[in-house]
Amino acid sequence: MQRDETRANDFGTPEPPKEFKCPISMQVMHDPMIIASGMTFERFWIEQWFNEGNQTCPITHMKLDNLFMAPKSILKELIDAWSSQQGITIPDPYLKPNICSLFSRDSSVSSSIASFPSSVNNLNLHLSAVSIRSSGTDDILEILDDFSESRLSCRHGQKNAISEKLNHSTETYGNMLASLSRLAALSWGSQCKTVRDVNKTLQENKHACHTSISSSCVEPLINFLKDAYGLTDVKEQRDGAEVLLAILRNNSEMLLFDKDGIYVLASYIETEITGEVLGIIEILSSQPEYKSMIVATGVLPSILKVLNTKTRDFHSIAMKILCNLSCNCDIGYHMVYLDCIPKLIRLLGDPDLARFCIEIIRNLCSIEEVRIAVAETSSCISNISQILETGTKEEQEHAAGVLLFVCREHADFCQLVMRDTILQSLVDLSLNGNSRGQIIASELLQLLEHVKDDPAKCSIPKTDLALLDISSSSSSQYEDKKPPFRAFRFFRKILSLYL
Secondary structure, X not given: OOOOOOEEOOOOOEEOOHHHEOOOOOOEOOOEEEEOOOOEEEHHHHHHHHHOOOOEOOOOOOEOOOOXXXXXXXXXXXXXXXXXXXXXXXXXXXXXXXXXXXXXXXXXXXXXXXXXXXXHHHOOOOXXXXXXXXXXXXXXXXXXXXXXXXXXXXXXXXXXXXXXXXXXXXXXXHHHHHHHOXXXXXXXXXXXXXHHHHHHHHHHOHHHOOOOOOHHHHHHHHHHHHHHHHOXXXXXXXXXXXXXXXXXXXXXXXXXXXXXXXXXXXXXXXOOOHHHHXXXXXXXXXXXXXXXXXXXXXXXXXXXXXXXXXOHHHHHHHHHHHHXXXXXXXXXXXXXXXXXXXHHHHHOOOOOOHHHHHHHHHHHOOOHHHHHHHHHOOOHHHHHHHHHHHOOHHHHHHHHHHHXXXXXXXXXXXXXXXXXXXXXXXXXXXXXXXXXXXXXXHHHHHHHHHXXXXXXXXXXXXXXXXXXXXXXXXHHHHOOOOOOHHHHHOHHHHHHHHO
């Protein structure tokens, strides 16, 4: 972290680096906490914000996926070192009278955290970002002396009330999750009520989700979903799936699923709760141990069918699942067998799904049938050209990787690639792309330069293709490499030949 040079403010006190200040109170943080938006706040003020019912970041106003808070230890150490160097004490907002307590004196000033910065401005007071007692001004000392012992006790009481509320919420949530492990012993009505209550708690008190969750709750939930499926009880199906999805999203460690559990989830594809189940499978598909298990359930055809539905939200989740699974070579052959490549190539023209399609195709390009399909589809080159022009650096890298794979084996395809726009995009990628994209674009440009005069040089033995590992799982080999210097010598030449 880069820190601003300490300087004095108008009161003669040292001005701290802006990173040390809480964006809500504009005071140096005593206990910095980071939240889901990546912003850091003083614990006291962000807890107040969440306790007022807000589920957004106070600064970015983005809705948060969860209300987790985590200590920012390194920043805390930097603040402590700075305050020690300056001879300043950073007060704990819970334990020391705060300038915000002035709000209680003026009924016209809102006590809401959301209005705190503007309220301070209305008071026409200068708020030092450090301990107010360090300012050395008689006016501020007078204000502080006005605070009575009862107000300090009130602050202690407020801290205890907040802590008790959080502890109660966490304890309640933990007890509800523990009750999931005992679902089988309950009647169906009681099971439904338990799952419904846990789901409601998860939706209303997301900040309590940091409670440690045991894998012992997975099997009871799967059995609950199995029974709900048999009873065609859509409401209970949705409650069960939402609880399972919320637990997976908010748990730092992957919970244990067996093949039977994934079979139950697969049976829910193309039902009323397709979205929730796709979300669960998407999380599981990102874990290596579950990839083969997911395919073994026969769920791939159903996921491909989802791409034919009109629900666009489902399309992205289905593509994420396919993208995760395509990293496994054996699963890649299974995807080819299911004839999904033509569908993926067609979807390259879809602006919302192209980024997933190009990555999947690149992951599967070591398979000959995939390279042939790309080479023989007339619209494919135009769609890839578009990605090279307008895609992100990662998408451009994937697109160049597909072209390199196919050009290595198909001389005719090399001629198609020799377009003005593609050559310009490749030169730009070789100079300004990410590290892997630069390497791939440079190799492709060299190949195209050689093949212009001798098309036979475009083809290489099939055994050599196995050595050309540019799949997404091989990123480490490119991280420290730079495009070969000799590649730059022909960029101007190749452009002059084809433009």
